[in-house]
Amino acid sequence: VQRILAKYPEAFKRSAVMPLLYLAQREQGYVPRQALEDIAEICGITSTEVSSIVGFYTLYYDAPAGRYRIQVCTDLPCALRGADKFLHALCERLGIAEGGTTSDGLFTVEAVKCLAACHRAPMFQVQGDGDIVYHEDQTVELALAWMEEVRVRVRAEKEAS
Amino acid sequence: MGEMILLRHREIPTIDQLEVYRQQGGFEAFKKVVTSMQPVDVVNEVKNSGLRGRGGAGFPTGVKWSFLPNTLWPHYVVCNADESEPGTFKDREIMESNPFQFLEGLMIASYAVQANLSYVYLRGEFWQVAAKLDEKIAELEAAGILGDNLYGSGYSLRLRTHLGAGAYICGEETALLESLEGKLGQPRLRPPFPAVYGLYGKPTVINNVETLTNLPFILERGAAWYKSLGTDKSPGVKIFSLSGNVNRPGNYELPLGTTFRELIYTHGGGIPEGRAVKGIMPAGASSAIIHVTADSLLDTPMDYEAVAAIGSQLGSASVIVLDETVNMAWLVDKTVNFFKHESCGKCTPCREGTFWMNRLTARIAAGKARPGDVALLESVAKQIAGKCLCALGEFSVMAVQTGLKQFRGDFEVMIEAGKAAERV
Numbered sequence: 001v002q003r004i005l006a007k008y009p010e011a012f013k014r015s016a017v018m019p020l021l022y023l024a025q026r027e028q029g030y031v032p033r034q035a036l037e038d039i040a041e042i043c044g045i046t047s048t049e050v051s052s053i054v055g056f057y058t059l060y061y062d063a064p065a066g067r068y069r070i071q072v073c074t075d076l077p078c079a080l081r082g083a084d085k086f087l088h089a090l091c092e093r094l095g096i097a098e099g100g101t102t103s104d105g106l107f108t109v110e111a112v113k114c115l116a117a118c119h120r121a122p123m124f125q126v127q128g129d130g131d132i133v134y135h136e137d138q139t140v141e142l143a144l145a146w147m148e149e150v151r152v153r154v155r156a157e158k159e160a161s
Numbered sequence: 162m163g164e165m166i167l168l169r170h171r172e173i174p175t176i177d178q179l180e181v182y183r184q185q186g187g188f189e190a191f192k193k194v195v196t197s198m199q200p201v202d203v204v205n206e207v208k209n210s211g212l213r214g215r216g217g218a219g220f221p222t223g224v225k226w227s228f229l230p231n232t233l234w235p236h237y238v239v240c241n242a243d244e245s246e247p248g249t250f251k252d253r254e255i256m257e258s259n260p261f262q263f264l265e266g267l268m269i270a271s272y273a274v275q276a277n278l279s280y281v282y283l284r285g286e287f288w289q290v291a292a293k294l295d296e297k298i299a300e301l302e303a304a305g306i307l308g309d310n311l312y313g314s315g316y317s318l319r320l321r322t323h324l325g326a327g328a329y330i331c332g333e334e335t336a337l338l339e340s341l342e343g344k345l346g347q348p349r350l351r352p353p354f355p356a357v358y359g360l361y362g363k364p365t366v367i368n369n370v371e372t373l374t375n376l377p378f379i380l381e382r383g384a385a386w387y388k389s390l391g392t393d394k395s396p397g398v399k400i401f402s403l404s405g406n407v408n409r410p411g412n413y414e415l416p417l418g419t420t421f422r423e424l425i426y427t428h429g430g431g432i433p434e435g436r437a438v439k440g441i442m443p444a445g446a447s448s449a450i451i452h453v454t455a456d457s458l459l460d461t462p463m464d465y466e467a468v469a470a471i472g473s474q475l476g477s478a479s480v481i482v483l484d485e486t487v488n489m490a491w492l493v494d495k496t497v498n499f500f501k502h503e504s505c506g507k508c509t510p511c512r513e514g515t516f517w518m519n520r521l522t523a524r525i526a527a528g529k530a531r532p533g534d535v536a537l538l539e540s541v542a543k544q545i546a547g548k549c550l551c552a553l554g555e556f557s558v559m560a561v562q563t564g565l566k567q568f569r570g571d572f573e574v575m576i577e578a579g580k581a582a583e584r585v
Contacts, residue, residue: 007321009278012361014343018326022285043343056345056505058327059285075247076446076495077404077481113329113502114247114446115286118402118479119410125286132288 001042014043017053021060026130029069030061058112059127066101066108068128068150070143074111077118086122087111089140106154107147166398167374168414170258179300182261188306190380191268196312203273207376209384211396216241216332216369217444217477219395219465228356229274229364237365238271238279239341240373243325243332245284247499248445248479251400251412252370256283256290259374260297264320266373268307269380271318274366278319282337285326294322329503333551334367336505347507348551369477371400391417395464399478403429406436406484418467422459425482432484440483440568443468444476446496447556450489452567472563489568490575493560494522500557511554514545518561525572528579535572539565 001020008015017039024035031054040047054060072087091098091109101108117123120136124143135146165172175181182188194203208223229236244252255263271279283291298320301307309317328346330336335349338360359365375397379387388396395417401424404410408430415424421441425431432438442448443463451473453459461467468475483492501515521538524530542558542565549555565572 007323009361012342015323015341017343018324018340021326022324045343052345053343056328057285057325060326075499076442076492077248077410079495080405080481080483080487081410112327113499114245116244116250116253116284118248118250118404118481119412121404132286134286134289 005042014045017043017045017050018057021050021054022130025060028064029067029128030064059132066106066128067154068107068126070107070109070124070126070147071112071115072109072124073113073115073117073121075114075118078114078121078123081121083122086138086140090143093140093144104151106151165414166378167255167262167371167400168259168412169262176262177258177260177297179261179297179304186381187261187377188265190377191265191272191306192312194269194272194380195314195316200273200275203269203380206384207273207379210379210387211384211394212372212375212379212387213395213397213465214369215371215375215399215477217246217447219475222368222372225356225368226270226274226366228354229366230357233357233364235278235363236274236276237360237363238267238274238276239337239360239365239367240267240279240281240370241332241334241337241367242281242283242287242290242370243329243337244287244370245329245332245503246445246447246477246479247496248404248442248481249402249477250404250479251402251477253287253290254412255370255374255400256287256294260294261301262377263370263374264294264297264301266376267320267368268318269376270366270368270373271320272316274364275316276366277317278321280341280360281320281322282331282341283322283324284331285324288324291322291324298322328505329499330505330551330553333553336551337367338365345505347505350550392462392464392466394466395475399463401463402477402479403482404479405442405482406432406487407482408433415463417464418462420460420462421480424463424480425459429482432482436484436486438482439485439487440489441473442481442483442560443478444474445479445481446499447474447476447552447559448481449473449559449563450483450492450567452563488575489564489571490522491526493564494519494526496560497522497557500553504553504557508549508551508554510545510548511557514541514554515557517541518545518557522561525575528575530576530579535565535576 004016004019020039024031036047036050040050074083099110122138123136126133170176204226212222213219325331331340331346333348336346340346355365391397399417401413413428438453441451465475497518501519504511504515506512542561545554546558
């Protein structure tokens with residue numbers, strides 16, 4: 001928290017609200033209610049103002065979903081390279097609706113707006129574990145293979161703990 | 162292709178290492194300006210180079226800097242790295258692969274307006290790019306290239322990154338400032354302009370990543386050299402982000418004034434299966450669509466003036482190619498849906514208008530249009546244009562208006578198809 005605050009002039013702590021929300025979201029993949037209060041206190045604003053930031057920006061969430069959010073860009077340039085078909089086929093293979101979560105609670109698949117990777121479509125970003133990673137030049141098979149790798153890793157982590 | 166000026170990592174892949182960048186003359190330009198040039202001389206050199214903002218608006222960079230009053234302090238430089246226009250992906254490549262040249266450009270701009278603290282505002286999705294930049298900034302501080310009393314000149318500078326969180330509107334410069342201040346990303350009423358009342362109410366320059374990345378070369382080789390590239394009114398090089406129906410989509414660094422034909426066919430490898438070009442959106446989803454009615458239109462030079470002369474805009478040069486298989490009613494639904502989602506909600510014509518346009522375009526694209534839908538769409542678009550605080554509202558009707566005007570048949574086909582489906 002101190003490192004984040006140090007980025008901005010002393011008198012303008014409010015600037016820290018966005019990085020602090022990322023921090024709050026890291027553990028559970030969404031911003032818990034208590035964090036809204038804490039952040040409001042640190043930044044010297046009301047928790048309603050913090051909530052409005054969560055609501056306005058698409059990368060913050062106020063409710064839990066899959067541990068990894070697979071976010072497929074379906075905007076025009078990606079769509080010209082088959083992004084819509086890719087999204088539908090992926091959801092079909094996983095047996096979920098668009099925006100749905102796999103039964104193991106690991107993956108939520110959703111459509112998002114442009115991610116600045118138009119030349120390497122179909123593509124998606126994965127938001128989870130406090131990170132955002134791009135997966136480009138994708139096929140349904142590649143995506144499913146990556147998801148399987150994650151499942152194996154998560155299983156191993158569970159057994160180890 | 163000649164020597165790379167911006168995408169230098171294509172020739173020197175390890176240029177993202179500080180050592181390598183310095184061997185290639187890196188930070189010599191910054192050292193030169195800090196130790197031997199007055200800020201006003203730097204501003205004049207950039208003015209004389211004719212460099213124009215590469216984020217889309219094309220405003221002369223040096224002129225923008227000169228608007229900052231020397232009676233109000235501190236000054237800030239904020240780099241706009243929010244790159245969110247559908248079709249644009251150039252700034253990401255620069256920051257990922259040639260980060261030091263970009264940072265050096267930001268440092269030169271900071272010196273020119275005597276800012277001691279500058280920010281890079283990145284879109285939230287560029288999480289890993291921001292992490293990389295943070296590392297590079299720390300390296301520069303450790304090497305004494307960033308920090309206090311640089312080169313014994315008394316000038317001090319610090320750089321910070323700030324991540325957005327998924328909002329196209331934050332690429333609009335006053336919305337970006339609001340966001341950096343920890344507020345909703347909604348545009349401010351102007352005037353006052355950011356040059357006078359910017360970040361934290363202080364004079365602020367906002368420049369795009371690509372714009373800044375030009376600066377080390379301009380200061381090292383001089384304005385006259387830079388002016389010798391490109392065209393008279395649009396000097397220099399530009400990164401063209403090529404996407405859509407082409408064989409080799411990607412970023413291409415070319416002189417301004419290169420033709421569409423050279424970009425699409427020589428560099429982009431042409432259209433899949435040899436299909437014909439139906440339309441071009443030269444400035445991403447915000448473009449007025451160019452209807453390629455004659456082959457000779459492909460010989461239009463891509464500079465700010467020539468593209469405007471054929472009824473469109475160069476913008477950030479995100480060239481989306483549309484081949485003959487694309488139905489424009491489908492396309493307009495895609496772009497309108499984007500702008501509906503990204504409208505910040507501040508101005509009523511944009512907030513409500515994009516919502517209504519999207520209801521209509523979705524109906525038309527699904528073949529479920531009702532009589533009068535096309536006329537209604539036209540009328541809603543007309544009521545958005547010119548009635549909003551920022552350009553988003555304007556952008557949202559570009560494809561609608563130019564689509565309806567030039568490709569009426571595509572809309573009629575969808576409506577007819579809908580009627581046919583009903584009859585079955």
